[in-house]
Amino acid sequence: MAELHQIVAGLGADITVLGPDDLASRDPGWDGANLGASALAMPASTEAAARLVRWCAENNVQMVSQGGRTGLTGAGRSAKGQVILSTAKLAAIHEIDPLERVAVVGAGVTLQALQEACAPHGLEPGIDLAARGSATIGGMLSTNAGGILAFRNGVMRHRLLGIEVVLPDGSVMTDLTRVVKTSAGYDLKHLFVGAEGTLGFITRAVLKLDALIAGRASAMVGVKDAASALRIIRHFLGLSGVQLCGAELMWQDFARFNATAHGVAAGQMPLDAPAVLLLELASGDGDSAREMLEEGLGALWGEAGILDAVVAQSLDQRDRLWHLREDTETIYRHYPGAASYDVSVPASLCDAYVARIREGFAAIDPALKPYVFGHIADGNLHIIFNRPGTLDDELSARVDEVLYTGLAGQGGSFSAEHGVGIKKRRAYELYADPVKRAVARSIKQTLDPKNLFNPGKVVAL
């Protein structure tokens, strides 16, 4: 009897299919269980994708959508008997319109490919994150990705104008609107943003673009705490003629760990400060951005509690500063599979939050230490533990309690920008509003009554 991948391969020459042997030799990406499926299918068009989904629906075959496999919540995991719907062959940039400032792209286009295609038009997608080389527009929409520029440009939801989605029964919802204003009934495109592949397979999107400001200047600023960082951020956000386009905070443990891993000596970076703020300004040219950065930091020095600062004097030095913040693999190389978390905290409460969770972890186990860093301007903190492997169930539940108790009441979120996937399923049931969860279940039931799209992730039926 033919195996699943052989049957799927028979659905048309416009669907490229890999079987389990091929998959076993491929890089699974950021989760070792991503490629457990019996087949990975790469449709070359929306029509091919719809044919594939329809066949799977008629034959009760479960599907897991995948883009760049950089997701961090286990939402891309797949298992035997399932088919992966890959966007690898839906990677065309269909249009960049410099007057309307919109891009029409296939879901498999990587963020970096879009950034590179926009640059000659003096434009950029207005969103950026460290996984830019692999993360795809489809995956970023499905996780409602945020990243470095979210504090000024919003998250993926705010960049999206139009969408095309293959629904779980194989029908295609086409809403390729390219205008900001459309008040024509329920704005259903947003259902698929942050759904982590549980409601449909995104094939195409229309995104808003912004002007690319080429002149850049960066600095690492040693500060007392997050409150100091926020005072500095407020100053630069209020300046005219310059744009703040990066404000990342690394608490000392993280900054020191990464500086050591990258061989950065004390003196090249403010490692004695309790926290290090990485700032980036954009202006017409790099020199004026650097001057404004130096002037601003000088003026703020005493008032904002600046302890030390290093301003990059070349692009190369700028890149090295950013690498220290963005390269989190150093920690995972040291502590393979370390548990990591991603929360949103109202920015003004970040200092109190970090102090509280440190105390909470110490009470559980004094040896359990968090590396804390994140997109401080919007209060998004990332936390990685100093031990390899996932935490056992009991420890994990206690850690969740420390991290998430009271967060919703303060206006924060137990998941900022990575999603729920599998890793935050328990937190979703415990910390998301029960009425909201019931509505989510009924939406899932309506669109995917057979629970064939990414079952077991986000919403439990």
Ligand SMILES: Cc1cc2nc3c(=O)[nH]c(=O)nc-3n(C[C@H](O)[C@H](O)[C@H](O)COP(=O)(O)OP(=O)(O)OC[C@H]3O[C@@H](n4cnc5c(N)ncnc54)[C@H](O)[C@@H]3O)c2cc1C
């Ligand atoms: C080093 C590193 C840094 C990161 N930094 C950030 C950051 O700053 N901000 C941030 O928000 N995230 C960040 N991430 C997380 C990650 O990059 C995002 O979650 C990204 O949006 C996932 O895109 P992807 O193409 O890799 O999706 P995948 O990992 O392939 O999939 C992620 C989810 O989307 C679904 N999916 C994928 N494609 C589709 C589709 N076409 N239709 C429907 N569902 C689909 C999958 O089923 C899965 O649920 C980082 C990750 C890494 C490894």
